[in-house]
Amino acid sequence: MPATLITIAEARARVLRAVQPLGTERVAIDAAHGRVLAADVVATGDVPPFPCSAMDGYAILDGDAGRTLKVVGESRAGTPSAAILGDGGAIRISTGGAIPDGATAVIPQENVEVHDGTILTQAVVMAGDHLRGAGEDMRSGETVLRAGLRLGAAELGAAVAAGAAELTVYRRPRVQVLCTGDELRAPGEPLGPGEIHNSNAPMLDALAAAEGAIGGTARRLPDDRAATQAGLASALDAADVVIVTGGVSVGPHDHVKPALAGLGVEEGFWRVALQPGKPTWFGRRGPVLVFGLPGNPVSAVVTFALFVRPALAALQGRTEEPLLEPEAVLGAAVRRNPDREQVVRVRLERRSGKLVAMPNGPQGSHIVTSLLGADALAFIPAGSGELEAGAAVALERLPR
Ligand code: AMP
Ligand code: MG
Numbered sequence: 318m319p320a321t322l323i324t325i326a327e328a329r330a331r332v333l334r335a336v337q338p339l340g341t342e343r344v345a346i347d348a349a350h351g352r353v354l355a356a357d358v359v360a361t362g363d364v365p366p367f368p369c370s371a372m373d374g375y376a377i378l379d380g381d382a383g384r385t386l387k388v389v390g391e392s393r394a395g396t397p398s399a400a401i402l403g404d405g406g407a408i409r410i411s412t413g414g415a416i417p418d419g420a421t422a423v424i425p426q427e428n429v430e431v432h433d434g435t436i437l438t439q440a441v442v443m444a445g446d447h448l449r450g451a452g453e454d455m456r457s458g459e460t461v462l463r464a465g466l467r468l469g470a471a472e473l474g475a476a477v478a479a480g481a482a483e484l485t486v487y488r489r490p491r492v493q494v495l496c497t498g499d500e501l502r503a504p505g506e507p508l509g510p511g512e513i514h515n516s517n518a519p520m521l522d523a524l525a526a527a528e529g530a531i532g533g534t535a536r537r538l539p540d541d542r543a544a545t546q547a548g549l550a551s552a553l554d555a556a557d558v559v560i561v562t563g564g565v566s567v568g569p570h571d572h573v574k575p576a577l578a579g580l581g582v583e584e585g586f587w588r589v590a591l592q593p594g595k596p597t598w599f600g601r602r603g604p605v606l607v608f609g610l611p612g613n614p615v616s617a618v619v620t621f622a623l624f625v626r627p628a629l630a631a632l633q634g635r636t637e638e639p640l641l642e643p644e645a646v647l648g649a650a651v652r653r654n655p656d657r658e659q660v661v662r663v664r665l666e667r668r669s670g671k672l673v674a675m676p677n678g679p680q681g682s683h684i685v686t687s688l689l690g691a692d693a694l695a696f697i698p699a700g701s702g703e704l705e706a707g708a709a710v711a712l713e714r715l716p717r
Pocket of ligand 2: 497498499540563564612
């Protein structure tokens with residue numbers, strides 16, 4: 318491998334070393350979905366807070382079948398019964414209703430015969446039947462959620478049950494996407510000779526948003542040194558992460574690297590032993606991270622997945638690594654690249670108990686359709702000849 322190329326792992330490590338987690342803020346729980354928790358959540362009380370019924374039925378004392386019991390009150394969810402239960406009594410109870418003092422069990426309503434003001438029990442009832450104990454879900458003082466978790470629906474539910482109304486979360490990274498290229502046209506614009514539509518802008522905006530970023534709207538920059546530098550300068554002032562696509566190579570119309578150097582952005586790496594995605598640049602100015610991604614849309618998405626996504630996660634203090642998948646077997650032979658690790662878009666299929674990674678059509682870095690329906694990236698180590706079908710490959714889920 319030429320000395321100028323670094324491995325994917327080394328490139329990632331350099332990105333992560335450059336990340337300083339962003340500050341924190343308090344947000345209401347209904348605004349916290351997708352945010353990353355910055356402080357543990359501790360239960361402020363037992364959950365459930367009181368012993369309650371798991372069924373609609375009658376709170377009674379445990380005992381044999383065939384007892385006639387007098388209904389002396391009702392405990393509904395939210396409205397406990399004032400009555401105290403004695404021997405020979407029953408209190409009608411709803412699911413979630415507080416267990417009245419004295420009761421040792423609940424008999425479901427389908428196990429009783431109801432008469433006027435009494436019930437006849439038709440099943441043996443053991444102490445504790447259909448009761449939910451206080452604190453069965455969470456104990457007061459217990460740590461329920463740990464800092465570093467991304468808050469999904471379940472985490473929000475658990476936080477509320479634990480008594481929280483607001484959560485301390487990491488600030489969302491502000492991301493500015495810039496797409497260089499005189500040939501780029503906005504969605505739907507008619508194309509003149511040599512022009513193409515700007516696919517990178519919506520893809521990278523969407524990928525950054527899915528990772529929790531606050532997006533500026535992607536902007537286009539012409540292939541002109543002064544305009545490139547001006548666009549990068551304002552992005553550097555306003556964002557935590559600047560993603561610039563295209564114009565990063567060494568052609569006469571590639572102005573990104575000299576412009577970044579002119580703006581005092583320090584290089585972390587340039588060029589990775591990766592296909593697609595070799596001409597990837599990374600650097601920083603103070604805490605602001607800059608990614609120069611290749612212009613080809615597939616390369617831009619692959620390098621976002623490999624380098625930008627982990628940075629956005631780490632900026633938000635994420636400690637989990639949610640995108641790693643177990644190994645799979647390759648579904649079709651792939652020609653190896655002698656110098657670079659290949660990242661192949663694959664569909665994942667289950668075949669006789671095995672996870673099979675099937676290359677998703679032609680793999681050219683300009684083939685946007687190779688991303689459609691792709692579930693994951695499969696890593697094909699550099700080498701000669703082919704990696705044959707059936708070989709084990711490492712996978713990483715493809716963010717969408
Ligand atoms: P570059 O890295 O600027 O040399 O671009 C490499 C290839 O990617 C060229 O064929 C460009 O036309 C194409 N390309 C660059 N930027 C975009 C974009 N935003 N959307 C679609 N294709 C692009
Ligand atoms: Mg270009």
